[in-house]
Amino acid sequence: MKILTGNDLKTGAVIWWTGVGWSLDVDNAADVGEHGAAVIAREEGAQNVFAAYVIDGEKTAEGVRPAHIKDRIRALGPTVRPDLTRKASDPEAVNWVI
Amino acid sequence: MYKYDEYDQQMVDTRVAEFRDQVRRRLAGDLTEEQFRPLRLQNGLYLQLHAYMLRVAVPYGTLNSAQMKVLGDIADKYDRGYGHFTTRQNIQYNWIKLEDTPDILADLAKVEMHAIQTSGNCIRNISSDQFAGAAADELIDPRPYAELLRQWSSFHPEFLTLPRKFKIAVIASDTDRAAMRLHDIGIKMVKNANPENGGGEIGAQFYAGGGMGRTPMIGPMIREFVPLDQLITYSEACLRVYNRYGRRDNKYKARIKILVHELGRDEYVRQVEEEFRHLLTQGIEPPLAELERIKPYFADPAFETSLSDDLDLSDPDFRLWVERNTHAHKQSGYVIATVSLKPVGGIPGDASADQIRLMAQLAKDYSFDELRVTHAQNIVFPHVKKADLYTLWQKLDDAALSTANLDTVGDIIACPGLDYCSLANARSIPVAQKISQRFGSPEKQAEIGELKLKISGCINACGHHHAGHIGILGVDRKGVENYQLLLGGSEGADTSLGKITGPGFDEDGIVDAVEKATQVYLSKKQDGERFLDTYRRIGMDPFKEAIYG
Amino acid sequence: MVDVQFRFRDDEAVNDSAVTVGAFTEQTNATAVRIEPGDDARDLIPFLERLRLIEVNFPAWTDGRGYSSARVLREAGFTGEIRAVGDVVIDMLSHLKRCGFDAFAPDKPLNPVDAQNAFDRWDNVYQATADGRRPIWALRHTA
Numbered sequence: 078m079k080i081l082t083g084n085d086l087k088t089g090a091v092i093w094w095t096g097v098g099w100s101l102d103v104d105n106a107a108d109v110g111e112h113g114a115a116v117i118a119r120e121e122g123a124q125n126v127f128a129a130y131v132i133d134g135e136k137t138a139e140g141v142r143p144a145h146i147k148d149r150i151r152a153l154g155p156t157v158r159p160d161l162t163r164k165a166s167d168p169e170a171v172n173w174v175i
Numbered sequence: 176m177y178k179y180d181e182y183d184q185q186m187v188d189t190r191v192a193e194f195r196d197q198v199r200r201r202l203a204g205d206l207t208e209e210q211f212r213p214l215r216l217q218n219g220l221y222l223q224l225h226a227y228m229l230r231v232a233v234p235y236g237t238l239n240s241a242q243m244k245v246l247g248d249i250a251d252k253y254d255r256g257y258g259h260f261t262t263r264q265n266i267q268y269n270w271i272k273l274e275d276t277p278d279i280l281a282d283l284a285k286v287e288m289h290a291i292q293t294s295g296n297c298i299r300n301i302s303s304d305q306f307a308g309a310a311a312d313e314l315i316d317p318r319p320y321a322e323l324l325r326q327w328s329s330f331h332p333e334f335l336t337l338p339r340k341f342k343i344a345v346i347a348s349d350t351d352r353a354a355m356r357l358h359d360i361g362i363k364m365v366k367n368a369n370p371e372n373g374g375g376e377i378g379a380q381f382y383a384g385g386g387m388g389r390t391p392m393i394g395p396m397i398r399e400f401v402p403l404d405q406l407i408t409y410s411e412a413c414l415r416v417y418n419r420y421g422r423r424d425n426k427y428k429a430r431i432k433i434l435v436h437e438l439g440r441d442e443y444v445r446q447v448e449e450e451f452r453h454l455l456t457q458g459i460e461p462p463l464a465e466l467e468r469i470k471p472y473f474a475d476p477a478f479e480t481s482l483s484d485d486l487d488l489s490d491p492d493f494r495l496w497v498e499r500n501t502h503a504h505k506q507s508g509y510v511i512a513t514v515s516l517k518p519v520g521g522i523p524g525d526a527s528a529d530q531i532r533l534m535a536q537l538a539k540d541y542s543f544d545e546l547r548v549t550h551a552q553n554i555v556f557p558h559v560k561k562a563d564l565y566t567l568w569q570k571l572d573d574a575a576l577s578t579a580n581l582d583t584v585g586d587i588i589a590c591p592g593l594d595y596c597s598l599a600n601a602r603s604i605p606v607a608q609k610i611s612q613r614f615g616s617p618e619k620q621a622e623i624g625e626l627k628l629k630i631s632g633c634i635n636a637c638g639h640h641h642a643g644h645i646g647i648l649g650v651d652r653k654g655v656e657n658y659q660l661l662l663g664g665s666e667g668a669d670t671s672l673g674k675i676t677g678p679g680f681d682e683d684g685i686v687d688a689v690e691k692a693t694q695v696y697l698s699k700k701q702d703g704e705r706f707l708d709t710y711r712r713i714g715m716d717p718f719k720e721a722i723y724g
Numbered sequence: 725m726v727d728v729q730f731r732f733r734d735d736e737a738v739n740d741s742a743v744t745v746g747a748f749t750e751q752t753n754a755t756a757v758r759i760e761p762g763d764d765a766r767d768l769i770p771f772l773e774r775l776r777l778i779e780v781n782f783p784a785w786t787d788g789r790g791y792s793s794a795r796v797l798r799e800a801g802f803t804g805e806i807r808a809v810g811d812v813v814i815d816m817l818s819h820l821k822r823c824g825f826d827a828f829a830p831d832k833p834l835n836p837v838d839a840q841n842a843f844d845r846w847d848n849v850y851q852a853t854a855d856g857r858r859p860i861w862a863l864r865h866t867a
Contacts, residue, residue: 084222084226086201086202087274089222089225089227091224091225091226121208124202146593146654147597147599151224151225154225155224155225155269156594156602156605157522157604157608158522158594161255182860182864183860185847186846186850189846189847192845196838196841197815200814210813213786214815296786296788326850326860326861331850332820332822332823332853333788333795333819333823334788335788336785336786336788337788415792418788418791418792423761423789457852458852459851459853461862462861464865465861468864468865
């Protein structure tokens with residue numbers, strides 16, 4: 078699948094396109110197919126996101142997984158500070174990044 | 176240390192107002208991200224993997240305790256309770272919100288701090304010797320000259336959009352603790368050796384075109400002696416020639432090192448001298464009275480005299496820390512103490528808000544209100560009375576800040592790597608953590624002795640891997656992290672660049688390779704040799720054999 | 725021809741059309757020239773007497789060679805108009821002025837209020853440049 082990610086303008090937080098809006102949780106990422114560029118143009122224009130780009134991802138039983146390690150780290154948080162990741166209570170979460 | 180006058184304060188206050196206005200225009204949609212990006216970078220605001228990152232300048236690495244305390248408070252108030260000290264003697268925060276940034280800058284301005292030109296294609300924060308004003312081996316304190324250059328380079332209208340970033344270091348001792356020759360311009364304060372010019376007076380020796388990154392180079396000397404009343408004019412000539420001719424067609428070839436290399440040192444020097452002669456007629460040099468105004472701010476604190484140099488070393492842990500983490504002070508009865516921010520298994524350079532505030536308090540109590548940040552990502556108490564050293568150590572120990580590993584294999588320089596940085600190809604911190612654990616025992620570290628290990632998560636070399644006795648470079652191999660090993664780099668007075676041993680390794684493989692390299696050293700070393708000395712004597716082959724054989 | 729949006733000169737507007745540096749050095753009657761980032765402003769120094777206008781083009785505002793060009797011309801004694809043209813943005817204005825620019829013709833007109841704020845931003849400056857402002861070090865050591 079093709080998924081769309083970027084950052085929130087005010088906070089800088091990593092966000093994912095859900096098909097209707099933006100989510101902090103990669104598992105809510107929608108397949109944008111061929112429409113990524115159009116969504117980016119519209120959403121950046123409306124200042125809902127910046128530094129947006131389309132990446133490959135995969136829908137697994139556990140959730141959506143970006144293809145590249147860099148985007149998996151963006152989705153989770155720093156692997157060396159599990160307490161600051163989005164899954165701070167799950168000690169195994171770091172394993173799907175690496 | 177330096178204290179702002181009304182003008183300096185006005186400059187940082189104006190900068191806060193300007194940046195507040197730029198943020199307002201960005202949020203209102205008057206500036207696109209493309210337009211805003213160079214502006215925010217000139218104020219140290221990056222977009223990293225998880226959020227905005229703000230890099231705060233620590234000019235020439237010197238801080239007072241009120242400033243240090245505010246750095247801790249900012250970590251709590253606007254970030255997630257910690258900060259990261261960098262190889263440019265700065266501090267950066269990883270979880271910053273754009274809308275908070277003007278307020279952070281305002282908080283910083285209240286203690287005479289800022290984030291001016293900590294990124295962007297401009298003259299960056301000027302770095303210096305972390306032991307300046309305290310070291311037994313320095314000619315003079317280099318910081319007044321660094322401060323003069325700080326003011327000259329701040330908002331210099333001609334040099335805010337250079338071909339690429341521009342880093343300057345100023346030192347004043349033969350022991351180079353600031354990697355001076357790996358800077359765009361390196362300045363060494365020296366005594367004039369030429370009797371024809373009078374001889375004996377202080378001036379500046381200039382080096383240009385050094386740097387790390389993807390094309391590491393050691394900067395050649397470009398002028399043996401620049402008189403103090405021509406320091407700014409000569410610097411301006413160096414920059415103008417670079418601004419005019421530095422490449423802008425390829426950002427990887429845009430640093431001054433490429434220009435000096437492509438023109439040749441002699442042609443670069445010829446052009447600088449021509450520009451220098453012209454600029455000498457333009458009246459752009461501050462009077463020597465300005466240097467004389469700055470100097471007293473860096474005068475020695477009120478050292479007590481006739482203090483004893485005795486230390487009670489009966490506590491073995493204290494003894495180890497004293498041996499590893501302290502250096503000779505120019506004043507008898509005092510010592511320079513370095514806090515290692517490299518606990519075994521920890522994140523190099525990170526400190527919690529509480530640790531930062533504690534160090535601020537300890538500096539106030541035991542180091543004449545002063546601290547330094549080192550390019551090796553540690554913190555220095557520059558002026559500690561020997562009689563206070565044990566008490567200081569105990570308080571550090573209570574806060575997990577007493578790791579005794581300075582300049583050993585555990586004292587690793589590492590960039591933030593792929594855990595935080597949007598440019599990185601591989602993670603640096605986990606490799607540092609594993610190596611420091613592998614070599615965690617004090618006995619093992621003592622046996623290996625001085626070994627500078629430096630890790631970068633990409634070719635931009637923020638972790639100084641070229642200059643490590645052992646260097647590690649993280650690369651992306653088809654989407655998988657891979658680590659190359661380098662041997663033989665050094666950043667001191669004997670600057671050299673490391674060489675790659677051969678094919679790369681995975682994370683565990685690189686830790687094993689480092690261990691094998693240390694085993695070769697231990698089996699081959701002769702009396703008094705450090706790892707680097709043995710490598711230089713026996714060459715790469717025995718190491719390659721052990722690692723790949 | 726883009727319009728001059730800001731001008732800090734009392735003399736009459738110059739409307740002469742600017743030729744390239746290459747054309748200028750061969751064509752003796754031109755009174756206006758346009759410098760591109762790769763041109764060496766020093767090539768014009770022998771001809772400053774007959775020039776009324778020097779345009780300095782910024783195809784991208786992040787290419788800072790034009791700043792050096794303007795300063796070099798002022799340092800050589802040029803008193804005619806130096807006009808910044810091209811991708812001129814609000815945040816450059818005060819720095820350009822410091823380097824000797826006294827007219828500004830941005831491709832896209834700038835918000836006049838924001839631009840005025842930018843021109844007025846810095847009450848004092850750290851460096852001596854061609855704009856004649858007394859730098860902070862001079863103010864500190866006024867006899």
